[in-house]
Amino acid sequence: MEAVVAGVVAQLAPGLRRLTAPNPGMMTGPGTNAYLVGTADLAVVDPGPDLPEHIEKLAHLCGDRLRWILCTHTHRDHSPGARRLAQLTGAQLAGRPAPDDPRHDETFAPDRILQDGEVIHAGEVTLRAVHTPGHASNHLCFLWEEAKLLFTGDHIMQGSTVVISPPDGDMAVYLRSLHKLLDYDLAQLAPGHGRLIDAPHEEVRRLVAHRLKRERKVFEAVCAVPGETLPVLVKTAYDDAPEKLHAVAQRSLHAHLLKLAAEGRVREDEGRWSAVNGEP
Numbered sequence: 001m002e003a004v005v006a007g008v009v010a011q012l013a014p015g016l017r018r019l020t021a022p023n024p025g026m027m028t029g030p031g032t033n034a035y036l037v038g039t040a041d042l043a044v045v046d047p048g049p050d051l052p053e054h055i056e057k058l059a060h061l062c063g064d065r066l067r068w069i070l071c072t073h074t075h076r077d078h079s080p081g082a083r084r085l086a087q088l089t090g091a092q093l094a095g096r097p098a099p100d101d102p103r104h105d106e107t108f109a110p111d112r113i114l115q116d117g118e119v120i121h122a123g124e125v126t127l128r129a130v131h132t133p134g135h136a137s138n139h140l141c142f143l144w145e146e147a148k149l150l151f152t153g154d155h156i157m158q159g160s161t162v163v164i165s166p167p168d169g170d171m172a173v174y175l176r177s178l179h180k181l182l183d184y185d186l187a188q189l190a191p192g193h194g195r196l197i198d199a200p201h202e203e204v205r206r207l208v209a210h211r212l213k214r215e216r217k218v219f220e221a222v223c224a225v226p227g228e229t230l231p232v233l234v235k236t237a238y239d240d241a242p243e244k245l246h247a248v249a250q251r252s253l254h255a256h257l258l259k260l261a262a263e264g265r266v267r268e269d270e271g272r273w274s275a276v277n278g279e280p
Helices: 052-062 081-089 171-181 200-224 230-237 243-262
Strands: 009-013 016-020 033-038 042-045 066-070 092-095 119-122 125-131 140-144 149-153 188-191 266-269 272-275
Touching: 016 052, 033 052, 033 125, 033 188, 042 052, 042 119, 042 125, 052 081, 066 081, 066 119, 081 092, 125 171, 171 200, 171 243, 188 200, 200 230, 200 243, 200 272, 230 243, 243 266
Parallel strands: 042 066, 066 092, 149 188
Antiparallel strands: 009 016, 016 033, 033 042, 119 125, 125 140, 140 149, 266 272
């Protein structure tokens, strides 16, 4: 099993290298993965945070061959290094601008704003943008068509589920974006955090099932302790998670509740949540 070590260049396949940023943590795992794709001409997917040593190493690895810097989304562990890398290499930036949300990197200014299905060429490599909102409204995955490998950013992570943080994060939209991936012929997933993932469709179905199981638990918690706030509900809905993670889990809890409210199953009154019919 391949290890993910920050600062170490990993050759994952012909034309595919990974350099993980030294930003490990509860939300980032071993760090944010930057992928170098191609041979003669190169693209970098998700340069990561603006850590000078990390970005300078990326620039050195690419030399004068870097043509594109692609960002899956603008959370601050994925895109802030893009501007420095572009300055060092002259490469063009591609992705989608940041939404009006304090969790996003407002400095990201793409030279090319990508729409769903648009293609970037880096030499012999074809990278197709797949719009996958949910974790972030501007989230893109990138499909390396020749290798059938999907760079998933934070849409799918290895070893952890993704936090959905309203208002920009949307649980219903996230689930639709997961289902969307089942329409693609995929051999592997290259996540923004963690190792390569085999059996992509199996992983997508596992994640959907996990989210729906959590949704049932959220609804049951609202029925069990009606009229309560997020800090109270999280103790029941996420009683299988360590208490130190509950503050983060409240974000996804809120996203689940907003989805259930849109479906008419729960209601909110001044921050207190109840089931509409009072029964699970």
